Amino acid sequence: MAASRDAIRTTVENYVKAVATGTVDDVLTLYAAGATVEDPVGTPVRTTEDEIREFYKVVEPLTQTAGVITLKIAENNAAFVFRLVTHLGEQDLVMEVVDVMTFDDDAKITSMRAFWSQEDMQSVPAS
Amino acid sequence: MAASRDAIRTTVENYVKAVATGTVDDVLTLYAAGATVEDPVGTPVRTTEDEIREFYKVVEPLTQTAGVITLKIAENNAAFVFRLVTHLGEQDLVMEVVDVMTFDDDAKITSMRAFWSQEDMQSVPAS
Numbered sequence: 001m002a003a004s005r006d007a008i009r010t011t012v013e014n015y016v017k018a019v020a021t022g023t024v025d026d027v028l029t030l031y032a033a034g035a036t037v038e039d040p041v042g043t044p045v046r047t048t049e050d051e052i053r054e055f056y057k058v059v060e061p062l063t064q065t066a067g068v069i070t071l072k073i074a075e076n077n078a079a080f081v082f083r084l085v086t087h088l089g090e091q092d093l094v095m096e097v098v099d100v101m102t103f104d105d106d107a108k109i110t111s112m113r114a115f116w117s118q119e120d121m122q123s124v125p126a127s
Numbered sequence: 128m129a130a131s132r133d134a135i136r137t138t139v140e141n142y143v144k145a146v147a148t149g150t151v152d153d154v155l156t157l158y159a160a161g162a163t164v165e166d167p168v169g170t171p172v173r174t175t176e177d178e179i180r181e182f183y184k185v186v187e188p189l190t191q192t193a194g195v196i197t198l199k200i201a202e203n204n205a206a207f208v209f210r211l212v213t214h215l216g217e218q219d220l221v222m223e224v225v226d227v228m229t230f231d232d233d234a235k236i237t238s239m240r241a242f243w244s245q246e247d248m249q250s251v252p253a254s
Binding site: 005074079 | 168202203207208227243244
């Protein structure tokens with residue numbers, strides 16, 4: 001049976017929370033085996049768990065806050081806007097990204113593609 | 128040469144405008160030959176110009192207003208949130224959708240996928 005909308009919504013919320021404040025393991029547990037990650041879209045697709053771990057390892061030590069702004073679900077697909085703020089001392093790095101994900105029947109992520117570019121990052125004085 | 132960000136941005140803005148207030152021809156002129164449309168995601172992909180015309184023909188006679196809320200561009204891909212209001216007498220039908228598009232070198236749309244479901248439509252008193 002396909003994942004319910006509520007289950008997909010929960011995975012998306014847990015994902016954004018895990019990226020901001022969790023460990024690599026917290027993120028990886030939301031992914032299905034064999035999942036792929038393309039972030040940002042246009043860069044090589046990460047297809048192995050090692051490659052995906054390496055990717056999230058970079059953000060793990062950062063002090064971040066994040067939240068989902070808009071989430072649309074269509075069958076076993078989701079597209080959502082989220083805002084990620086990285087706290088770098090006296091500066092905050094603010095990013096808004098659109099992520100597109102597919103899910104398996106257990107609402108585990110089977111693919112993630114992130115739409116953003118340098119232009120979507122803004123450095124502002126820490127609030 | 129790949130389409131510039133500005134050219135992609137213009138196509139997206141013209142697309143949303145054309146869907147809301149233009150003709151089927153206004154929409155179709157933004158698409159490349161051989162383009163595909165999946166709206167909403169999870170339904171059969173429209174792969175011929177006739178199928179795509181038929182799709183936009185349904186919204187052509189409606190009185191609508193629309194605007195782009197958030198647009199992210201990554202290489203020749205865009206993901207954007209837009210808001211479409213259909214004016215039905217004393218009621219407005221308000222929809223927020225995330226569209227994902229790919230573009231050719233002339234910033235013509237080569238594919239469109241729309242993420243939304245019934246839950247994203249709201250009927251409110253006309254303002």
